[in-house]
Amino acid sequence: MEPITGKTLTDQELLRYSRHIMLPELDIEGQQRLKAAKVLIVGLGGLGCPVAMYLAAAGVGELLLMDFDQVELTNLQRQIAYNQSAIGKPKAEALAETLRGMNSDCVATPIVEKASQDNLLQWITTADLVIDATDNFAVRFAINTACVQAMCPLVSGAAIGLQGQVTVFDSRQPASPCYRCLYSPEGEDQLRCAETGVLGPMVGLVGTIQAIEAIKVITGIGEPLLGKLLLVDGKVMEFRTIKMAADPACPVCADSC
Template sequence: MNDNQLLRYSRHILLDEIGIEGQQRLLQSHALVIGAGGLGSPVALYLATAGVGHITLVDHDQVDLTNLQRQIAHNLDRVGQDKVSSARQSMLAINPDLQVRTLVQRADAQVLDVLVAEVDVVLDCSDNFRTRHAVNAACVKHRKPLVSGAAIGFDGQISVYDSRQPDMPCYACVFPPESAVQDVACATMGVFAPLVGIIGSLQAAEALKLLAGIGESLAGRLQMLDARRMEWSEIRMARAADCPCCAGRPATAIDRV
């Protein structure tokens, strides 16, 4: 790290758990963020401020006036602009030393198979189950840790699905793809503006912990927030022996990111 980086990241470096070594790991890491909207905005900004050296953003959508109530990476001047381009501008305005790659497209299975293989951690900030299952399948295949968040109305949830750990469930263990779950759009149900900031910030925190090799992740635990009461609840999750996604996963020990 140069003198400017030592100063920029000094508050991380002062933490014994991170220090220079941990910050260097962040600078050398590559994160994939699926979605640049409500959850993706705080995720992208915090990964940028924290110094994750290479970040890939994927989103097919453009900034709309209705997004500005909660999607803090965008502003009024960027209405109509691709969300990934808008988010990239905000990230580089904070930290111009980053490498930020943007893809204006849907995250389908073919795209994810290529992208997930290249990165150290994946953050799912999408808003539909089809994409979430495609992201999970790619993470299981390539044994990459997945930080998954969701938020609608006043309810949010977050967990880590770490297929590097043989006893930990994947997303499909907990939310089977064949289950009849109907996607709910923010346009019809609404979403409490700070809720996506809370969940997205926690996603960024979990990703940074994984990349720096510190603390204990949320793997095996699903945390749920009722923002009406600002009350958290947690359930323990087990790997499903008959999971259609990870049932054949080899029982190998965890690797360091």
């Protein structure tokens, strides 16, 4: 990885992140990489809330928070960054306010826009990493396409009912598949928690795993879920991993594989 420049930790930051710095895998250099990073989070619901909160607490320098929706009463069962006073406010602005209260050194930038093929590339090209925390297949495909075009790593998560999944795509790596390698837009069921329900802690678990994977990608520690799909079954509390390969005929990433 390239050396970090211009992101020296202050004495206050050395104290704040001391439990991170104690980890031999992370150390001061890893914390500096977090401070230098800019992460785009698309979707600020049950997945986006824990991801954003953990990344802000971990010391990520800037979080771009993208969601066009407003906080509703039904969100509060699982979207833990919001309280009752936030009902009716744009999620991006309410979450930014929460994160600033947690860590004033983290720049939280709200983007009150609906994610689409038209605007995603504009934001993704400014980011070091993207978190897909949406529950809409069309948006997921649009995020994936933009990440492949921008050569930007993507941490994808999903949860419904008592089931969840997480994976990492990184088009900078020749063997990495992309979201389109796994799923086809034809015939995808639009399963959303608004219609089928979801257990609150399940989205928290998946979002937390996404935050861990994001930190691993940013800092270069461990082995991210690259080419692997982690499946979580909350009903019996089982975890299993499926290996994935890039599709040589993928219409999105085949040229970059």
